Amino acid sequence: MLVGVDFGRDPDFDDSLDELALLASTAGDEAVARVIARRKAPDAALFIGSGKADEIKALVLGHEAEAVLFDQALSPVQQRNLEVHLGVPVSDRTGLILEIFAQRARSHEGKLQVELAQLQYLATRLVRRWSHLERQRGGIGTRGGPGERQMELDRRMIEQRIKQLKIKLHKVERQRDTQRRARARGGSLRVSLVGYTNAGKSTLFNALTKAGSYAADQLFATLDTTTRGMYLGEGVPQLVLSDTVGFIRDLPHKLVDAFKATLQEASEAQLLLHVIDANSPKLHEQWAEVERVLEEIGVDETPQVVVFNKIDALPAHQQPRSALDWVERPNGTRVARVFVSAHSGEGLANLRQLLARAALDEPLIPDVPPPSAQPDLFAPPH
Structure with a gap:
């Protein structure tokens, strides 16, 4: 219920x-x-x-x-x-999201992150919920004073495990930093896909890189960051594209903290592809939530391209007026806006063109007239 x-x-x-x-x-x-x-x-x-x-x-x-x-x-x-x-x-919502994350985690890093978030959540819930949390007696046989509560033993074990996990995740962060520095020395432009969960990031990632990453029409289909090189044509420097975990309304802070190593990919990116489900009835709310999380992790000033995905699912009267234009984000900055279908391939040529311009350090705002004064179904939230 x-x-x-x-x-x-x-x-x-x-x-x-x-x-x-x-x-x-x-x-x-x-x-x-x-x-x-x-x-x-x-x-x-x-x-x-x-x-x-x-x-x-x-x-x-x-x-x-x-x-x-x-x-x-x-x-x-x-x-x-x-x-x-x-x-x-x-x-509650937090516990449910944690359960989904536990089911979805595949990599060693992802499993560590989920376990840390679950233990941090569980540590606050040792409030005599189970019958075994009764006072035990210490000592040998029947001698000795009263022992400590099982609840306190559980809490101590959880705290010890949390410390161990944080140490392991710190090592993972250092490894990722080493990998990022190596990529930076190679001079490749670092691009990260971000967006609300189930916006089609992994499907778009596969369409652009032929990576074959897992993608499905469900929330949090993938949790583990995947990074691939992307070839954009003769004379264009190769760029590095990363797929990250999706955001969601009221994303628990425990998860934001635990997935710091994963979200670090977004914070280190030189360009963000903000993928939005163009067919979602909650489009503007989801856009605003992603903007909020980007601000929370300190990447709201990173250059963006707004990618409206799933346009093949839109009825004729809701199709965009232009396949490529620009839009003003809630913070006032102008960014390129492109409409695509990762499923059918429509519009991907325009997106590749934008990525090639970014790799060549050229301006991303397309040379097109500003959006018309007519109501824009895909305008940003305010």
Whole structure:
């Protein structure tokens, strides 16, 4: 069962819960019902209040739901109280995203990053949720004073493992730094694909480089950074293209921290290809969220090309007026805008042309008239 709570403060509140349903599906769950609650503030004990909790409990029983997923972050106490009240496991958006990341991680680095994020999340949730967290007795046989709580043992083991993982990830970061410096010495332009999850970054990456990376119509289909050289023609320097993990609304800070080594590819890039799903009904919200994350990791001033993907899925009346033009980002800078379909190949020649200009250190803003005064369906959010 999916539950969203509208506190009236979030203009991007998803009252359809479509994204949460897609997250649940990606994790292997099936949504049997959706509930929207409206409150002025979260309830300290049950987040949604006892009355709404009783209503959800009845729905859980009626639909025979096996779990309840909240679209907002729950405190450890709220999660524990809700599980006791509802009688089924309860997870929040952060826990669900972590579960998906755990399923998707393939490389050694990715698995380390996911484990670190999961342990940091779990460390805050050792609040007597399990019956084995009872006080034990120390000493030999029946002698000796009271031992420490199993909960404290668990916390200590988690803290030790977190330290070990941070040391290992620090080594990974150093290795990546060495690889980046080697590429920089080679003089190749470093380009990174960024964008909202499921915008088609990996499909576009494969279309441009023939890399054969895993791509699927699902959230977080790939987590591991893939880097390939890209040939753009005679007389054009080769560039290095990297595919990075997708962003999502309310991306947990634990994940941003844990995936620092992966996101470092974007921070070291000399050009960002911001891939946007042109067919998404949440296009502007997703654009704004990616801009927010780019600012958070300190790359909002890096030169960009805005790539609207999946134009083959647009109906005729929504097709762009021009396949290549420029647009003004929310921060006021002008960037080239290109419309493509990574699936059909439409528009990729224009994108390759822009990348070739970047590799030759030529201006990227195309020599075309400014966007017309007519309403632009693909204008940036403000």
